[in-house]
Amino acid sequence: MRHSFKKQRNEVYFERAYDELVSCVEMEKEGVIDLYYFDESGFSQKSNLPYGWSEKGVAIECTAYQNSKKLNVLGFLSRQGKVVYHEVECTVNTDIYSEDTY
Numbered sequence: 006m007r008h009s010f011k012k013q014r015n016e017v018y019f020e021r022a023y024d025e026l027v028s029c030v031e032m033e034k035e036g037v038i039d040l041y042y043f044d045e046s047g048f049s050q051k052s053n054l055p056y057g058w059s060e061k062g063v064a065i066e067c068t069a070y071q072n073s074k075k076l077n078v079l080g081f082l083s084r085q086g087k088v089v090y091h092e093v094e095c096t097v098n099t100d101i102y103s104e105d106t107y
Contacts, residue, residue, distance in 0.1 A: 030084075033084065039083065040083065040084060041081040041082060041083050041087075041089070042081070042082050042083075042084075043079070043080065043081050043082075044080050044082075045077055045078065045079050045080070045097045046077070046078050046080070047075050047076065047077045047078075047097075048075065048076045048077075048078070049070075049073050049074070049075040049076070050070035050073035051069070051070050051071070051073045051075075074094050075094065076092055076093075076094060077092070077093050077094070077095070077096075077097045078090055078091070078092050079091045079092075079093065079097065
């Protein structure tokens with residue numbers, strides 16, 4: 006079992022994106038482009054504690070790191086298995102990425 010947004014997606018946009026991806030794969034096979042897939046993940050000492058438990062009458066405390074900076078890792082993976090990554094301590098959005106960066 007897994008979570009799925011399939012019932013919520015816009016089929017027109019999905020088909021358009023799928024066709025574009027197929028086109029990119031073909032251009033990569035022809036040597037026109039280098040194709041990479043991208044993902045981002047964040048790490049921090051400031052953990053999220055959504056729930057917990059302890060024995061009755063025993064309070065459990067976790068150290069809080071209020072000034073901990075979040076480290077984001079941008080990862081690029083080619084279909085040939087080449088990995089390129091970059092760490093940043095800022096918010097990840099399109100403003101921090103440019104072709105010259107990587």
